[in-house]
Amino acid sequence: MENKKIIIAIDGYSACGKSTTAKAVAASIGYSYIDSGAMYRAVALYFLDNYIKITDPKAVSKSLEDIEISFRFNEKNGASETYLNGINVEDQIRTMRVTQKVSEVAALKAVRDKLGEQQQKMGKKKAIVMDGRDIGTHIFPYAELKVFMEADINIRAYRRQQELLNRDKVVDLDEILENLKKRDHIDTHRKDNPLTKAEDAIVLNTTDRTIEEQVSFVIDLWKQKST
Numbered sequence: 160m161e162n163k164k165i166i167i168a169i170d171g172y173s174a175c176g177k178s179t180t181a182k183a184v185a186a187s188i189g190y191s192y193i194d195s196g197a198m199y200r201a202v203a204l205y206f207l208d209n210y211i212k213i214t215d216p217k218a219v220s221k222s223l224e225d226i227e228i229s230f231r232f233n234e235k236n237g238a239s240e241t242y243l244n245g246i247n248v249e250d251q252i253r254t255m256r257v258t259q260k261v262s263e264v265a266a267l268k269a270v271r272d273k274l275g276e277q278q279q280k281m282g283k284k285k286a287i288v289m290d291g292r293d294i295g296t297h298i299f300p301y302a303e304l305k306v307f308m309e310a311d312i313n314i315r316a317y318r319r320q321q322e323l324l325n326r327d328k329v330v331d332l333d334e335i336l337e338n339l340k341k342r343d344h345i346d347t348h349r350k351d352n353p354l355t356k357a358e359d360a361i362v363l364n365t366t367d368r369t370i371e372e373q374v375s376f377v378i379d380l381w382k383q384k385s386t
C-alpha cells in the first residue's frame with residue numbers, strides 16, 4: 160500500500176540540527192524540503208544590502224514588494240539552494256553578517272505575513288518537510304507530524320562552529336554562543352508567532368544523538384503517521 164502524503168513540521172532552536180535532519184528525511188522518503196529560515200535570511204540579506212531600516216515600516220513594506228525568494232535544485236551538489244530575485248544567495252545568507260541580523264528581521268510582522276503566506280502555498284500538495292520556528296504552531300497547525308528539536312547550547316555552538324569551518328569560515332566559539340543566546344531570546348520572545356513547542360509536537364533532543372539517529376527517529380514517526 161502506498162503511504163499517505165503528509166506534512167512534516169520540524170521546529171526548534173537554532174543549530175539543533177533541524178536543517179540537516181529535515182533535508183535527509185526528505186531525500187530518503189522522496190518529499191520536498193523547505194528551509195523556512197533561509198527565506199528569513201534572504202530578506203535579512205536584502206535589508207542589509209539595501210540599507211533598509213527595520214524601524215521604517217514604509218521602507219520595509221516597499222522592499223517586501225520587491226523581494227522574490229525561490230529554491231532551485233543544484234544537480235551538481237544535490238542540494239536545494241536559495242535564490243533572491245533570481246540570484247543564488249545560498250552562501251551569503253549563511254555568513255555571520257546575516258546571522259547577526261536575521262532574528263530582528265524575522266520578528267517583523269510584515270515579513271512574517273509575507274513569508275508565511277508563501278510557505279503555506281508550498282505545503283498545498285503535502286509531501287513536504289519544512290523546518291523553522293513556527294511551522295507546527297502557525298504555518299501548518301494541522302501538520303500530521305510535528306517534531307520539536309532541542310539540544311544543549313554548548314553542543315549547538317560547537318556544531319555551528321564546525322559547520323562554518325566546513326565553509327572555510329573561522330568564527331570564535333564565544334561569538335557563536337553569544338549569537339545563539341541572543342537569537343533564542345528574540346525567537347522565543349517576539350510578539351508574532353514566537354518559537355514554542357506545539358502541544359502535539361514530539362520532542363527530539365539531539366545532544367547525544369548522531370545525525371543518523373535523528374533521521375531514523377523522524378522516519379520511524381513518518382512511517383507511523385503515513386500508513
Ligand code: DC
Nearest residue numbers: 173195196199261262265291292293
Ligand atoms: O533556522 P535558521 O537559523 O536559518 O533561521 C534564521 C532565523 O530566522 C532565526 O533566528 C529565526 C528566524 N526564523 C523564524 O523566525 N521563523 C521560521 N519559521 C524560520 C526562521
